[in-house]
Amino acid sequence: MVPHLITALTGPINELEQRILDSMPAIERWFRLEWMEHTPPFYSSVDIRNAGFKLAPVDTNLYPGGWNNLTPEMLPLAVQAAMAAIEKICPEAKNLLVIPENHTRNTFYLSNVAQLKRIFHMAGLNVRIGSIDPEIKQPTTVDLPTGEQITLEPVIRSRRRLGLKDFDPCTILLNNDLSAGAPGILEDLHEQYLLPPLHAGWSVRRKSRHFQAYEEVSKRFGKLLGIDPWLINPLYAKCGEVNFAEGSGLDCLTSNVDALLTKVRRKYKEYGINEKPFVVVKADNGTYGMGIMTVRDVKDLEVLNRKTKNKMSIIKDGQPVSDVIIQEGVLTNERMNEAVAEPVVYMMDRYVVGGFYRIHAERGVDENLNAPGASFVPLAFAESSHLPQPGQKPGASAPNRFYMYGVIGRLAMLAASYELEATDPDAEIYD
Known part of the structure; x- marks a missing residue:
């Protein structure tokens, strides 16, 4: 099913879509050459916002959950991509261990783990789920909303390897973003592939570093297409040492918000945008979706209430916030049944394998949709992501639109590969 979207499609996005479709052979060759030089993240998902005058990624996740939101029609693409990814890393792979997040009682999250298990099983691997949660001391079976069951088993660390009772995997897939840091049990593994690597976790990773890499990618891609990179790139700034609870470091935040709003106003004026x-x-x-706030006017920062300060002070796993990224807000002009919607693109290895619209009836066009109350409608990627239809008017064809989303998603994935190369602790050996 192609979602019926009431999209405010104004000129620039139509022109961008047309330019992307016309340049398809050049774009695919460009990506091909990039992947000869750079290794894509094992899997990723990218949140995209379509403002009608601008289309840009706003977040890139290297430990994507939500695989359960992909439809059965999308699974063959995911299975093929999984086969390609595993073949490159460990062609003789037989056993795969999936390590999920520690919050084991969230059955919707565990449905995502079950979907990952299904994908890799269909790719020809024995798959089991190993938990590093200290509360899981014996095999624990959980009933899922789908009627399925999933069994979590406690991981066992031998001197150099990680596995389960009577299960020795050559590959370990993390679906745990390591917000609280990399536990020692995952370090110094011998002849086992850990995917993604530990330095992809949030204890090392920074959004500002990702968007710095994305800025570089968007400039080069903009040059290829002959477009202003701003049309696909959210401007950003960053601040370190902000303490919302104590109110310290807010001068840095205020000055950076002011400067960024000024830059965005200038671009809006250049393009005649009245938003x-x-x-x-x-x-x-x-x-x-934790530790996020929308700022429409620099004066808003002078009157932050206690609730907002508390919300901004702590993120997942109780980690305190000290560094922030200030990102140009990208409106979403996509709708489903009058609710605000944004596309999320899922990738494995270098392939787009599917996606969905995240929809939130209670959020505005300039607000974060990754919040309680969000729902999901699949994108019709399965039959269309690599089969755009040149010759059709921009905006008229879902395959053309989804191809464009897939291009932006892959640009963000490429930026993530640059980012991982820059933070690889072993890379210094080769410098």
Whole structure:
């Protein structure tokens, strides 16, 4: 099913879509050459916002949950991509251990783990779920909303390897974003592939570093297409040492918000855009839509209430916030049944394998949709992501739109590969 979207499609996005479709052979060759030089993240998901005048990624997740929101029609693409990814890393792979997040009681999250298990089982691997949660001391079976069951088993660390009772995997897939830091049990593994690597976790990763890499990618891609990179790139700034609870470091935040709003106003004026600019302040690390606020006017920062300060002070696993990224806000002009919607693109290895619309009936066009109350509608990627239809008018064809989303998603994935190379602790050996 192609979602019926009431999309405010104004000129620039139509022109961008047309430019992308016309340049398809050049784009695919460009990506091909990039992947000869750079290794894509094992899997990723990218949140995209379509403002009608601008289309940009606003978040890139290297430990994506939500695989359960992909439809059965999308699974063959995911299975093929999983086969390609495993073949590159460990061609003789037989056993795969999946390590989920520690909050084991969230059955919707565990449905995502069950979907990952299904994908890799269909790719020809024996798959089991191993928990590093200290509360899991024996095999624990959980009933899922789908009617399925999933069994979590306590991981066992031998001197150099990680596994389960009577199960020795050559590959370990993390679906745990390590917000609280990398536990020692995952370090110094011998002849086992840990995917993604530990330095992809939020204890090391920074959104500002990712968007710095994305800025570089967007400039090079903009040059390829002959477009202003701003049309696909959210401007950003960052601040370190902000303490919302104590109110310290807010001068840095105020000056950076002011400067960024000024830059965005300038771009809006250049393009004749009548919308009110805004920025989004986020914790520079972390996920789950925590530690995020929308700022429409620098004066808003003078009157932060206690609730907002508390919300901004702590993210997942109780980690305190000290560094923030200030990101140009990108409106979402996509709708489903009058509710605000944004596309999320899922990738494995270098392939787009599916996606969905995140929808939130109670949020505005300039607000974060990754919040309680969100729902999900699948994108019709399965039959269309690599089969755009040149010759059709922009905006008329879902495959054309989804191809464009897939291009932006892959640009963010490429930025993530640059980012991981820059933070790889072993890379210094080769410098």
